[in-house]
Amino acid sequence: MMMLDSMDELLTHIKDVQLDVIELSGESLMKMSSFMEKNELEIDEDIATALQYQDIITQQLNATIEAIESMQSSINMFSHAYKSDEGLAQQSIAKLKEKLSVTLQDAKDKKSRFSGKFAESHADDEIEFF
Amino acid sequence: MPLVIFVDDSETALASTRMVTNSMPIEVKQYTEAQVALAEIKAGMTPDLIITDLNMPVMNGFEFLKGLREVAATKRTPTLMLTTETKPELKQQGKALGLTGWIVKPFNPAQLKQAITRVLRLPA
Numbered sequence: 029m030m031m032l033d034s035m036d037e038l039l040t041h042i043k044d045v046q047l048d049v050i051e052l053s054g055e056s057l058m059k060m061s062s063f064m065e066k067n068e069l070e071i072d073e074d075i076a077t078a079l080q081y082q083d084i085i086t087q088q089l090n091a092t093i094e095a096i097e098s099m100q101s102s103i104n105m106f107s108h109a110y111k112s113d114e115g116l117a118q119q120s121i122a123k124l125k126e127k128l129s130v131t132l133q134d135a136k137d138k139k140s141r142f143s144g145k146f147a148e149s150h151a152d153d154e155i156e157f158f
Numbered sequence: 159m160p161l162v163i164f165v166d167d168s169e170t171a172l173a174s175t176r177m178v179t180n181s182m183p184i185e186v187k188q189y190t191e192a193q194v195a196l197a198e199i200k201a202g203m204t205p206d207l208i209i210t211d212l213n214m215p216v217m218n219g220f221e222f223l224k225g226l227r228e229v230a231a232t233k234r235t236p237t238l239m240l241t242t243e244t245k246p247e248l249k250q251q252g253k254a255l256g257l258t259g260w261i262v263k264p265f266n267p268a269q270l271k272q273a274i275t276r277v278l279r280l281p282a
Binding site (some may be wrong): 054058059061064065068069070071072073076077079080081082083084086089141142143144145150155156157158 | 159166169170171173174176177178181188213220231236238241242243244245249252253256258259260261262263264265268269270272
C-alpha cells in the first residue's frame with residue numbers, strides 16, 4: 029500500500045505544478061496584454077492566437093487536474109478497502125482498474141474537445157452563422 | 159454606440175477580445191460569470207450583441223442562452239458562441255436554442271471584427 033500512497037503524493041505534486049502553471053501563465057499574459065492595451069498596440073492574427081494559447085492551456089490543465097482528482101479518489105477508496113478487508117480489496121482492484129480507464133478516456137476526450145482549432149486542423153476557419 | 163457584451167470565465171480570453179474590439183465603434187462590457195451578466199440584463203441592461211463562451215463553471219453558455227431567451231429584452235438578441243468546442247451536435251444544440259453563430263477558438267481577429275460588423279450592421 030506504500031506504493032499507492034506514493035502514487036497519491038506524486039499525483040498531488042503534479043496537480044500543484046499544473047495549478048502553478050495556470051496561475052503563472054495567466055499572470056504573465058495579463059501583464060503583457062495590459063502593456064499592449066496601455067500603449068494602444070494593435071494586435072495581429074499571430075499575436076491574437078498566441079494570447080489565446082493560455083486559455084487553451086488552462087482548459088487542458090484543468091481537465092487533467094479533474095482526472096487526477098478522480099484517480100486520487102478511486103485510489104483512496106481502494107486503499108481504504110484494502111486496509112479494512114483484504115477480500116474486499118480483491119474485488120476493489122478490478123473496480124479501480126475500470127474507474128481509472130474511464131477517467132483516462134474522459135481526460136483524453138476533454139483534450140480533444142478543449143483544443144479548438146488545434147485538434148481539428150480541418151476545422152473551418154470561417155465563422156459559422158446559423 | 160451599440161453595446162456588445164462578452165462572457166468568458168477566462169480573463170486572458172477577455173483581454174484578447176478587448177484588444178481586438180477596442181478600435182471598433184462599439185461599447186464593450188465583459189463578464190467572467192454568466193449569471194452576473196444575466197442578472198444585469200434582468201435588471202435592465204439591453205445589449206445589442208452577446209458573445210459568450212460555452213464551458214464555464216456555475217452557468218455554462220447554453221444555460222446562459224436559455225436564460226437570455228426567457229427575458230423579453232433579449233429574446234431575439236444576436237448571440238455568438240466563442241468556444242474551443244467543435245462538435246456538430248453542440249452546434250446543433252446551440253442553433254436549436256436560438257444561437258446566431260459559432261466561433262471556434264483561437265479566433266481570427268479580422269473575422270471576429272467582421273462578424274461583429276455584420277451582426278450589428280456597422281459601416282464596413
